[in-house]
Amino acid sequence: MTIYSLYIFDRHCTCVYYQDWHRTKRPKPAVEGGILPAVSHAITPQPLPADSNAGSTFTSPRNTLTSTSGVVIAVNEPISPGPGLYQTPPSHQQTQANPPPSTSGLAFDEEAKLVYGVILSLRNMIKRISGRDEQFTNYRTSTYKLHLYETLSGYKFVMLSDPNTDSLRFVLRQIYNGPFLDFVVRNPLVIMDSKERGIDNEYFRANTDRLVKGLSVFP
Template identity: 65%
Template sequence: MTIYCLYVFDRHCNCVYYHDWHRTNRPKRAVEGGGLLSGVSHALSPLQPSAPAQGSSAPSTPFTSPRNTLTSTSGVLVALSHSHQSQGTVVPQSAPPAAAGGGGGTGLPFDEEAKLVYGVILSLRNMIKRLSGRDESFVSYRTSTYKLHLFETVSGYRFVMLSDPNAESLRFVMRSIYTGPFLEYAVRNPLVPMDSRERGVDNEYFRASVDRLVRGLSVFQ
């Protein structure tokens, strides 16, 4: 069993955070003007028109600090090129949209992929409420190649995790992310404008904490 990726959506239907682990084909960068907020995933944001200064490997983020320990070899950064993919990770044939993705110039840009993922959970959630009543809730669905897990907070945030189809419920994992790293490094972070339509919640400490939590799970491979 394995975990593919994690999306976090706010109550405005915007993707505010993305993290992946076992995607051999990552999505393309978002299209400029496609509606993706800044601060969702630095590696998937639209390329800036101005080139970085000579000698710098990548543009800095507003969260960079001298204590930042993330490096390109730490396994925390996402959406790297095929030459940086982890060896030994295999995504099944006919993999899910979020597991197959668009690496190497194929697939959808990330902003379109995020909209499709949110559209799926919103449609299924509304269908269940109409057919089964308000007492029923949508928490997951399974296909032959992946399983989607949903965790919703009272404040309207939706955590969506895609995993191997044989994985048990991962709602406890998303709850742990919400009550731990999310509250500590997003909600209580004065640099993150919560409930805004201007930027996501990504920062070095939040990403590193989420990565450590997920990698420490028994279902993670």
């Protein structure tokens, strides 16, 4: 039994946080503009090289992204890994010697939309069929099990695990009552209920990582 990944969605149906542990195929980086900044370095779109057009003097009437337009096309700044983050390859030689793990066929923004769509559809179906206010907490397939914990403020904590894992709703509640409240809600530097930025905080990520790795179901 093991835990694969964690998603957090806000009340605007937007993924504001992502973290994974035992995924055999990591998601592809999202397309530019597909996700909010500060969701996770692992799935942030990679910037274009700053010198990709260096030495080229060709201009086209269709080219509106010129250096005189005042638009920042790309920023070539290295991303320093924080606790629980993926480290970027230090050199081209090391990348060839240690190839990165394979990725899934979907970009992360498409994957997040599918995860949220499944949650919304199943939750609505359960409420309609049951005829009463019954909660949707998890479902299982042959390859994974999805666990859901929804807060009163509309945040949805979603965790994917091995299909044989018992309910992890209490773990999601611990993440909310512990690291999330301590390092996100009570942090004056974190803008809550924002449509412009995620909630990737190094202390929240490190404490969530420590909490999950301390579970008995985590090998």
